[in-house]
Amino acid sequence: MTDVVVYAATSGGVCAAVAAARAGASVVLLEPGRHVGGMTSGGLGYTDIGDVRVVGGMAGDLRRAIADWYGVAEGHYAGPEPHVAEAIYLRWLEEAGVDVRFGAALTAADADGGVIRSVELADGSPVTGAVFVDASYEGDLLAAAGVPHALGREDRSLYGERYAGRQELVPGRHTVPPWISPFAGDVSGAAGGEVLPQLHDRPLADVGTGDGGVMSYGYRVCLSQAADRVPFERRDGYDDAYWELGRRIFDQWRRDGVEVRAGQLLGLEKNLPNDKCDGNSIGPFSLSVLDGSAWAYPEAGPAERERIRLHHVHHARDFLYFLSHDPAVPASVREEMQAWGYAADEFADTGHLPHQLYVREARRMLGEYVLTEHDLLPAARPQHDVVAMGSYHIDVREVQRTWRWVAEHPRPVGMVFTEGYLSVPVQPYPIPYRALVPRYADCTNLLVPVCLSASHVAFASVRMEVQYQMLGHAAGLAAVEAARTVRPVQSIDVSRVQDALRDAGQVLAL
Incomplete structure (x- = not known):
């Protein structure tokens, strides 16, 4: 059985897979299409960063790899050419020994008692794993596993957010x-x-009313x-x-x-x-x-x-x-x-x-902690289990x-x-580990670094590729910790993940 199964080779998925493999886990990366990198290699070359001081870990590694590729100073270009981003990611995956499988579209998940046993692909083949990471833009694995999720704009009354709704x-x-x-x-x-x-x-829905609309x-x-x-x-x-x-x-x-x-x-x-x-x-x-x-x-x-x-x-x-x-x-x-x-x-x-x-936005998991506007505005709330920082505006x-x-x-x-x-x-704010995991009663071996647990408003800040890279990095290390200790993802020692992230250059505080 594979230690870590990552679904979708987005930036978050590549970073999760590479981080887990570098930490010694056996990793399978399932990609429905034929390319890796998601939007980072799929047209979004101009990289939206926010505050560059919070960009560390594998997101920082990518910035340095791009600079090295072109022989320029870090940050000289706003981003890479699409084919260069993909080439760097493919090199990372090969060097880490990740088993990448293309054309691997998900059709179902075998989840029993809050534990995902395996996923079934379109060709009928199953893939088993100890811990799973849903890095898709759509949240298809979390939905297949029966994890509750939200769609589109909520009503202002749900979380008391000023900017929610129509x-x-x-x-x-x-x-x-x-x-x-x-x-x-x-x-x-x-x-x-x-x-x-x-x-x-x-x-039109009334102003402030939730209508389920996505960006x-x-x-x-x-x-x-x-x-x-x-x-x-x-x-x-x-x-x-x-x-x-x-x-x-x-x-x-x-x-x-x-x-x-x-x-x-x-x-x-x-x-x-x-x-x-x-x-x-x-x-x-x-x-x-x-x-x-x-x-x-x-x-x-x-x-x-x-x-x-x-x-x-x-x-x-x-x-x-x-x-x-x-x-x-x-x-x-x-x-x-x-x-x-x-x-x-x-x-x-x-x-x-x-x-x-x-x-830009699809499903959003309803997890252990729902990141909302109040965690970003007017000043960032502290989070004891921070695993990455966001800084891009809503x-x-x-x-x-x-x-x-x-x-x-x-x-x-x-x-x-x-x-x-x-x-x-917004000012730079911490993103808690609890926003990457489902509620304990829903699933105990899944991490979600892309369709994470956030309101529509908060997600509009988190949804940048550099954040996905850093959150994927964190999810990959957390998945290894859960597989190694045979513990639910909600019960791992997050401080160990934080230490590993700091050692890898992840910025957890300013």
């Missing part, structure tokens, strides 16, 4: 300009009718201006009607005298080595898909998830084509876009779009693009709104 419809760079009609055949917004594509057509998903794209760049081409199945909302937004900006650059929608700057760009979702009309399709993804079955994933793939590919070719897009934006293309040496096996959908990306009737004379007018964006600064 948000106000407020102006800002992440919402659309006023007077955009949501109706397909009615640019005035007064007559009503069929709602445009790219809108979440459902009644929008999308694809981060690696772009280049090199001579061998791959141009943005019209995809078979491209739907002109799908982009009517974009045409109306550009028309309204023109009416308002707003000059828009493509870089304002994608962050077009050479922010990666070798003059590459990590294209992000910036502004009200972007790579993020805001039609509510992400809300169904966390609990969807494989076929429905694949349908949603392809919807996001097509949105990303078609968005880049729309910006670079549609006559309704200002000529200056089209010209700027046409100077870019997909990086030819990235994601060659997936059509130059990343292999990883940016699942960063809730847009949850939906919707519409509502607005009182205007002589009759109401339908307008489009983008809702959910939230950015609140």
Whole structure:
């Protein structure tokens, strides 16, 4: 029987597997796809860090490995090229002796009396282990094991969080300009009718009410201006009607005298080595898909998830084509876009779009301790069992693009709104070990460093790749301690894990 079984080769999964193997455990890493690294190698090259002083342990090791790869000072680049991140992770896994199995999608877990005995893969094969780590973005193993979890935005009353629940419809760079009609055949917004594509057509919950909404998903794209760049081409199945909302937004900006650059929608700057760009979702009309399709993804079955994933793939590919070719897009934006293309040496096996959908938020375990806004604001709460520190601001990306009737004379007018964006600064705060483990009554041999036990608001800060790296490191060491002592993960000597983390450079206090 394997000592530690890690599910999903995200950054958290790679670090958990490598940390456990380096500590002497036998480790199997199960990855449903064909790549390792999750978003770190899947398009999110520009690394969101927060306070660099808290970035230690294996997250610090990765920063140094990136610097060594390029022969530059640590932190010289904001992040690595995607293929470099994957190469470093593959080297770590090989050197540590981790048994990596690709195409290993989970279908079930054999959990009896709060103990996971084995997991079953899509090919029908079982994998047994003493301790399991769920490092997936979706929390599939914890759900298969029957561990309780939360989905989406909670009500403010649940934890008494100021920033919980549905948000106000407020102006800002992440919402659309006023007077955009949501109706397909009615640019005035007064007559009503069929709602445009790219809108979440459902009644809005009251402000502060929990509605189960998750942050929008999308694809981060690696772009280049090199001579061998791959141009943005019209995809078979491209739907002109799908982009009517974009045409109306550009028309309204023109009416308002707003000059828009493509870089304002994608962050077009050479922010990666070798003059590459990590294209992000910036502004009200972007790579993020805001039609509510992400809300169904966390609990969807494989076929429905694949349908949603392809919807996001097509949105990303078609968005880049729309910006670079549609006559309704200002000529200056089209010209700027046409100077870019997909990086030819990235994601060659997936059509130059990343292999990883940016699942910003899915299930969140309800564990021994639920990290909430109160642990981050206004000042961090101390935690005796700290295993890593967070520092990135509470960063809730847009949850939906919707519409509502607005009182205007002589009759109401339908307008489009983008809702959910939230950015609140925090000071560095400790993340407790108890947030990585289920409640004792639910499961005693599972650790969860990615879909950890946190409210929607707190998770929006923790959800950064460097935090996943540090939490994966902690989970890997804790799994070894539980396997070595044959104790429940809730009952291990956390001080031993803390000592090992400190020895490895993990920052547990400032």
